[in-house]
Amino acid sequence: MDKKTKVLRLMEFLDSRYANAECSLRHENPFQLLTATILSxxxxxxxxxxxxxELFRKYPTPKDLAxxxxxxxxxxxxxxxxxxxxAKSLIGMGKKLVSNHGGEVPGTMEELIKIPGVGRKTANVILGNCFGRPAVVVDTHVKRIAFRIGLTGNTDPEKIEQDLIKIIPPERSAEWSHQVILFGREICTARAPKCGECPVNGICADYAARIKKHFKP
DNA sequence: CTCCCGATAT
DNA sequence: ATATCAGGAG
Incomplete structure (x- = not known):
């Protein structure tokens, strides 16, 4: 089965099970989401x-963190x-926002990854959730699941991101990331994945390998 | 590649 | 006891 077919079936399942998936990090503005994502x-x-x-009450603005x-x-x-x-990242982040961005969270990958404590994963969270930009968030769940199903052969997060961008509809990539993370917490867990009750085990390369391994004629 | 690190599930 | 959790920096 090719990757596009797998992605199509995966998305069909994700939409049925996790309709309107949203960011699970509590926040009310980009600065709060950036703070929470660095902590995550x-x-x-x-x-x-x-x-x-409590943190958002104590440090309501980038200047407070700085x-x-x-x-x-x-x-x-x-x-x-x-x-x-x-803590060092948060203070550096506050200072950077104050000194270079007028106390606001910037909206480009280039600027975001220059902020202390912010790599591509965190930057994509901000771009997808705050700026409506296409953003595949390759965190530990997305990495694990993309590899298990066989959507990528890479283990490097940036290469996985490139592989996924080719096959996930851009306008849905941010929501897709949320859905996969929920799927990863609930069914396709790291330690003991619930393959038996997984609705998409039919598209999973790792599941196929497990079955084959257990079936010894 | 290693280090950073507390809390929870297995 | 140990693996794992919305990773990033040196």
Missing amino acids: AQCTDARVNIVTE DADMEELCGDIKPTGFFRNK
Whole structure:
């Protein structure tokens, strides 16, 4: 089965199961989403949302983050893990927005990835959710699922992004990313994927390999 | 490539 | 006990 057929069937399933999928990081503006996304590295969205509830009250603007005390900010975000790296990133991000972008979140990939703590994944979250731009978000779930199904043979996130851009309709790429992430949390999990109850196991290269391995004549 | 790191599920 | 969670920097 070719990739385009797989993507078509996958999207059909995703639309039926996860209609109107939205960003699961709680936010009210681009600055808040950027903050939450930086915190979301190797951490569940649910935990980020717990932390940001208070964080957004304490640091409502980029300037507030720019002026934040390092030790205090570490304490504020500690439950999300990697807190020293993330605190440094958030302060650097605040300073960058104030000094280079008039306190606003920029809307291009080129500018976004120059911000401390922001790589292509985080940049695509912002472009897709705040600017309505085509954006395939290659996070741990998208990476795992694209590889399992056989939509890519690459393991490098940027190459996976390039592979997916060719086969996902641009106007739907942002929502597609959300849907795949929900699918990854619920069914196609990293540790023990629920292949038996997976509605799209028929298009999955990894599932086919598992079946073949278990079936020994 | 390694390091960063707390919380949760398995 | 260990793998994993909306990764990025050096």
